[in-house]
Structures are given as structure tokens and as C-alpha cells.
Amino acid sequence: MIEPETVIICLRAAMLGAGAVCFGAGSAALLLAPPQVASVLRAYLQPVLRGAAGVLAVAALVSLAVQTADASEDWSQAISPSALFMFATTTHAGRTSSARALLAVVSALCILLARGNRIALLRLGSLTAGLFLASFAFSGHAAMHDEPTRTLQEANHIAHVLSGTFWTGALVALFCAAIILLRRPSGDQVEGAELMLRRFSPAGVTAVVIVGLTGALNTWLILGRAPLDRGSIYQLLLAAKIAAVAVMLGLALANRFYFLPRATRPAALVASIAIECALGALVIALVAVFGTLEPV
Numbered sequence: 001m002i003e004p005e006t007v008i009i010c011l012r013a014a015m016l017g018a019g020a021v022c023f024g025a026g027s028a029a030l031l032l033a034p035p036q037v038a039s040v041l042r043a044y045l046q047p048v049l050r051g052a053a054g055v056l057a058v059a060a061l062v063s064l065a066v067q068t069a070d071a072s073e074d075w076s077q078a079i080s081p082s083a084l085f086m087f088a089t090t091t092h093a094g095r096t097s098s099a100r101a102l103l104a105v106v107s108a109l110c111i112l113l114a115r116g117n118r119i120a121l122l123r124l125g126s127l128t129a130g131l132f133l134a135s136f137a138f139s140g141h142a143a144m145h146d147e148p149t150r151t152l153q154e155a156n157h158i159a160h161v162l163s164g165t166f167w168t169g170a171l172v173a174l175f176c177a178a179i180i181l182l183r184r185p186s187g188d189q190v191e192g193a194e195l196m197l198r199r200f201s202p203a204g205v206t207a208v209v210i211v212g213l214t215g216a217l218n219t220w221l222i223l224g225r226a227p228l229d230r231g232s233i234y235q236l237l238l239a240a241k242i243a244a245v246a247v248m249l250g251l252a253l254a255n256r257f258y259f260l261p262r263a264t265r266p267a268a269l270v271a272s273i274a275i276e277c278a279l280g281a282l283v284i285a286l287v288a289v290f291g292t293l294e295p296v
Helices: 005-030 037-073 075-077 081-090 093-112 117-138 149-182 189-221 231-260 268-292
Strands: none
Touching: 005 037, 005 093, 005 117, 005 149, 005 189, 005 268, 037 075, 037 081, 037 093, 037 149, 037 189, 075 081, 075 093, 075 117, 081 093, 117 149, 149 268, 189 231, 189 268, 231 268
16 A cells, blocks of 8 residues: 555645746746736646646645544545544644645635636735745744744745745746747737746846755755765755756756847747756655655
């Protein structure tokens, strides 16, 4: 039988990935898309956002049930109302997961109902997804210290996860903008798509700087040293994450300074952003795994 810990890792990856799309792609579409391409971009993104919203809500609710089973070491407790209620109300992990599930459901409902020009609902859905992601700072490694270090680490982790998921999720919106260029629409839409891609540069650089600084501080707070121990699975996975982020940064620089100026041939730009998206998914999978390991 599959162990609850394995299912929790899969659900954690699903929640982080779906949350990144809802928060990052939604925010990028709202903040970076100029008027001449905003409605077209949202139309491209709508199926992706709805799919991510559904995954987010289902994964968060199922995660609460699986954690209940894990805590009681009995799979049958996952569907026991009394066990679920007790876990959700009497344990720190249960209360955190319950709040997370509520945020996920609210975010999903807002995004699923954000049809046409209902920008306010999409904005609320993206904001709530951001709060959902920030809630991971109050459990796991981010809450391993006593005060006052704990408060510092939680604040640092919030900045780290929000900047990282904004960057990763926004890549989905950039991919849609690059697809618009690839399909060679009207002149206004081409201009709007190119402008959005250029606007992402300062936002992306800011996110990358925050990711790097908060990631370094987080590593120091957790390990007290660089992740160089090859005998530690945790440190190997953390090092792999850092390497993947470095490659993503290199591709982002290539997109901005090489592929985008050559937007008359957008296929290479689409391919480069697609690789970035795949690396972002890899980073999220690595985080889902090493986030459940002993940080040694």
C-alpha cells in the first residue's frame, strides 16, 4: 500500500504548482499585459487558470484528509468526519492545513467565476492564491526555530515563496504572450505582446534577486552552511534546485537580450520559455520532496 508520506509529497507538488500558476500567471496577466493584448491574453490563459484552480482546491482538500490518515497511521481515518474534525481543530498541522484548504477553495471559486471582464474576481483569486502559498511559511522547515529566529525565518520564507512562485507562474503568461507572437495577429496585439515580454524584465529581475537573497538566508537558517554534503539527500536536492534556478536565470537573460529582439522569429522564444516552464516545474517537484526531509 502507498504510504501517506508519498501521497503528501505528490499533493504538495500539485498545490505549489497550481498555486504558482494561479498567483503568478494571474498577477502577470493583470499587472504586465498592456490594454491592446490584455483581453486576448486572458482568453489564452483562462483554460490554464481554471485547470490550476481546480487542482489547487482538490489537492488542498485531499491533503487535509491524507494528513489526518498520516497522523493516525490509519488510511480509514481519511474519510472519518470525527478524525478529520479532531485533526483540523486540535493540532497545529491540522489548523494550518484547514486554513490553507479554505484559501485554496476561495481562490479556485474566484478564478472559476472570473469570466469575461470580471477582473475583480481574477484579482481576488490571484491574491488569495498568494496567501495560500504564503501559508507554507507557518509549517515545516520554515517554522523549525524558536522566537525570534522563527519570525525572521517565516517572513523570509514568505518573501522567498512568493517571489519564486510569481516568477515561475508568470512564465506561463509569458508563454501565452509568445504564442500570440507566433500566430502573427494584428499589429496592435504584436506590439502589446512584445511590450508585455519587455515589462517582465524588471519584474523578473526583482523576483530573481529576492529569490536569491531569501534562498541564501533560508539555507543558512536551516543548514548553517552551503549544501555541499553529497551524502545528504536533502542537500543534493537543494543543490539541484539551485542549479535549475541558475539555468532558468540564464534562459531568462537569453530571452530578453537575444530572442525577444529577434521577435520576427518567435518560435525560438516560445521554445526557450517552454524550457523555463519545465525547469520551474522541476524546481517545484524538488521543493515538494526535500521540504518533507530532515534538513541535514
